[in-house]
Amino acid sequence: MIILRPVAGGRQLGLLAVVQVCAMSVWFSASAVLPALRAEWGLAGEPAILLAAAVQLGFACGAVVSAALNLADRVRPPLLMAVSALLAAAATAALPWCAGLVVPLRFATGFALAGVYPVGMKVVVSWFPRRRGLALGVLLAALTFGSALPSLLVTLEPGRWQAVLRWSAGLAAVGAVVSAAFVRPGPGLAPAPPWQPRYLLRMAADRRQRLVCLGYFGHMWELYALWAWLPAYLAATGGPGGPTAFAVIGLGGAAGCLLGGALSDRCGRAVVATTAMLVSGACALLSVPASGTAALLPLLLVWGVAVIADSGQFSAALTETADPRYVGTALTAMTAAGFLLSAGTIQLLPLLAGAVGWRAAVPLLSVGPLLGAVAMARLGR
Secondary structure, eight states: OOOOSSHHHHHHHHHHHHHHHHHHTTTTHHHHTHHHHHHHHOOOSHHHHHHHHHHHHHHHHHHHHHHHHTHHHHSOHHHHHHHHHHHHHHHHHTGGGOGGGHHHHHHHHHHHHTTTHHHHHHHHHHHOSSSHHHHHHHHHHHHHHHHHHHHHHHHHSTTOHHHHHHHHHHHHHHHHHHHHHHOOOOTTOOOOOOOOTTHHHHHHHOHHHHHHHHHHHHHHHHHHHHHHHHHHHHHHHTOOOTTHHHIIIIIIHHHHHHHHHHHHHHHOHHHHHHHHHHHHHHHHHHHHHHTTSTTHHHHHHHHHHHHHHTHHHHHHHHHHHSOGGGHHHHHHHHHHHHHHHHHHHHHHHHHHHHHHOHHHHGGGGGHHHHHHHHHHHHHHO
């Protein structure tokens, strides 16, 4: 049995999970109501695709700025998360009244969230110097569940897309309050270091950190493109409807985060990450023969578990190889590059689907995890 360290650490992990669930509920809030936006605002084609990618681009830009300024290591983490979650809530709440600014507002949402997710990982590591795989798995499970919440809110508020956005914004504001009022860094938090923009070059020069980042990039090639376009894929291929997207992303993803985190503390980060990416890549390839059959739903559920089970392993491995003074900067830089890559995949996949169909386009997602598995296998050796 794996025990999550001291009581104080467990309590703080629970609070951080609440912050992640609430703040990340704004991530796919606009994508979840995209059919309504298409009908009312005439969003179609490239604007609709850009709407889905704007959050990724905003997150990447926000993370680049944060990494260059070492904000995650020089600003008090609970305050940085609270301010960031509040800004994301404001950008989401403004959407129903700003039809002409929908893409900039989604960009602003992603930019703000760059101060929530990587910083939350840094705080978790400060409480769990060992056995951090499961702790980071809990945090990622919360992020995954929060990202999937809009899909559930759409079913609870049918035909009321404004209410979905208000709920998401309200939850993000709650996350800001929880962070400011209750979240505290752990005893393992390193003192604030001097500003060191050259640390990014040190990361690139270190073989172990470089391999971790390459594995993460393969993971990100697939993850958010699958999450963003799963409803469209299901609708186009006659797949199972209803709450399938929430089950695959939210429930399957949360289970994958916890399973991957628990196994990584026993078997090693590289082994778990490599295995998860091989399974995930296989699911992308097998989606072709499974499409339109009864095997599709079980395959999607397995894919939902595997596609995120490796995510915490990259974060844990990087915190174990980076300079302890700049863990926040390292995590933020890695996620910045990964989310920038995912923005490209999000735009590429529907364009390819428009040319060859969703059934033939989805296997493209297998390229990332299969290459990422090679990098993590080299790290393990």
